[in-house]
Amino acid sequence: MAMDTIEELFEHELKDIYSAEHSLLEALDQMASESQEKDIKKAYQQHRKETQGQIKRLDKIFKSLGQSPEAETCPGIEGLIKEKKVFMREKPSPELLEFYNIGAAQKTERYEITAYESLIDMAGKLGLQDAVGLLEETLQEEEATLNKLKAIASEFDVEDEDEAEMEDEQDEQPV
Ligand SMILES: [Fe+2]
Ligand SMILES: [Fe+2]
Secondary structure, three states, rough: OOOOOOHHHHHHHHHHHHHHHHHHHHHHHHHHHHHOOOHHHHHHHHHHHHHHHHHHHHHHHHHHOOEEEEEEEEOHHHHHHHHHHHHHHOOOOHHHHHHHHHHHHHHHHHHHHHHHHHHHHHHHHHHHHHHHHHHHHHHHHHHHHHHHHHHHHOOOOOHOOOHHHHHHHHHOOOO
């Protein structure tokens, strides 16, 4: 039968984000292992821990709907993960990979933020106040993470190779 209720849509979107959060556990592990900066590594590890809590909140919502948690592959997040795989073919330097990851992580946070905002809207329309509360807690974590990543990105200094060479040449000049 065709889908025709907000409730069904809500459940569908819950399964989608449930799958996304599981994929992101792996992606955050991967980025933490690729990171060379202690603070950045820590940020990924901290958000991984939060992500586990977010999955638990989704478990609770499924339970409140009388459903067992189920994941439905999220092509949106899979696409972002694939984008990274394609980028790796460029063989980026560790420093550039670090900078790329900070940007990729921001893309996923924006995706999650929009997904959770929609879920909150649907849960509100369905009168599921407990679900609204749980989803809002997660939304706040995603927003805080995006802000942290933005700050990390703006402080991140990538040395341009040409500039570095020029500086080296200048250093070599006799005084
Ligand atoms: Fe998340
Ligand atoms: Fe997130």
